[in-house]
Amino acid sequence: MDPLIPVALIDDDKELRRATAQTLELAGFAVSAFGSAKAALAELSADFPGAVVTDIRMPEIDGLQLFDALKEMDADLPVILITGHGDIPMAVQAIQNGAYDFIAKPFAADRLVLSVRRAGEKRRLVMENRALRQAAEDAQDSLPLIGQTPAMENLRNILRHIADTDVDVLVAGETGSGKEVVAQLLHQWSHRRKGNFVALNCGALPETVIESELFGHEAGAFTGAQKRRTGRIEHASGGTLFLDEIESMPPGTQVKMLRVLEMREITPLGTNEVRPVNLRVVAAAKIDLGDPDVRGDFREDLYYRLNVVTISIPPLRERRDDIPLLFSHFADRAAARFRRDVPPLSQSVRRHLTSHSWPGNVRELSHFAERVVLGLEGGGEGVPSLRKTTASLPEKLEQYEAEIIRDALSANDGDVRKTIEALGIPRKTFYDKLQRHGIHRAGFSARK
């Protein structure tokens, strides 16, 4: 059953108040009766979910003044005025000022009940709308950039300030630190959110492919180009172009990109046509492009062009206080996804959270949380309790080795080739060790 619609009833006449309250209660409303406007104002607030019924003629604050005060508090709160003869012109004026209804005395019970019911229904819709809007706003606010350390507060603050400007942004940070999250927030928090967020990983594609991806081509522009294709840059027009791993962009493409950034126009391959684009570019780099020794063959002029604003995301090890919060977020999410409970945290899990250096940053932490929820970490599945003090030296070495392998897998999202490379051991040795330590590679692979 629907909850009762609350009604605030204000009348200084005790007898009439009692009778009206009874009428409304019989009709199924939840009535709070007040003997004066002052008493009612002390109780009512902008989130009062029902309707107000008030007499006009009252000492001190009369019904019209009460209406004005309530309107000030919440213009959407429906107020029904009960008027004696002679007050009708005033009541009509009040309706013009936004009062919901007026009812002339003496009135039939039905007339009042009907009006209150409609007012209550209208109020319910207003409140529902407000709740929805609030929820949507909260969801915006809780977009997934978790962290309460000063570094993260600061980061969010900067994002808020620059998101809705069209300035191009370079996002710098280690792997898994949240560069793409930041790029998406810049898009979401700007007027460009109505346009597309187009991401392109510059390191993943060979030069020829990158250019046709970026700029598009006409049919027949090169061997294999059968159909005309709109490039990503044009697709991002009106929205945001996210150039991931910009440091891996081939030198030839860098030159063309520089031109795009300066001229805000493109020429699709196989055409002489120049098309204007309305872009915001967010580029991400894992390395410090500002350092000439690190930059390598990345063009300095492109770096300066992108570097109008640089946002640096600190690595997780430099904001350790965010680890528990992030861990519990990812563990809850994993628990929901895998339909499991979050297990109580074992000593070894706690220790890992506080002592590990998290080279794979937030991504590594999220995978760790998933493995904990799946019971693959922290005591189960033959994982030895780490660094048992009573263990012998060979035992400790074994444990240490297992830990190093897990970390490497984690940092590389379970990618065997990369992990083997990072560990610098032969493939066969790697698989032998996995087996010996009871490590399951599958638990480390990246999931989207």
Ligand SMILES: Nc1ncnc2c1ncn2[C@@H]1O[C@H](COP(=O)(O)OP(=O)(O)OP(=O)(O)O)[C@@H](O)[C@H]1O
């Ligand atoms: N502050 C954060 N709050 C919540 N989730 C985060 C946060 N930072 C990163 N993540 C999550 O961690 C994962 C890695 O983040 P993201 O992909 O943005 O990293 P990246 O810096 O782009 O990494 P890479 O350099 O490897 O591409 C994503 O699943 C992302 O949602």
Ligand SMILES: [Mg+2]
């Ligand atoms: Mg990324």
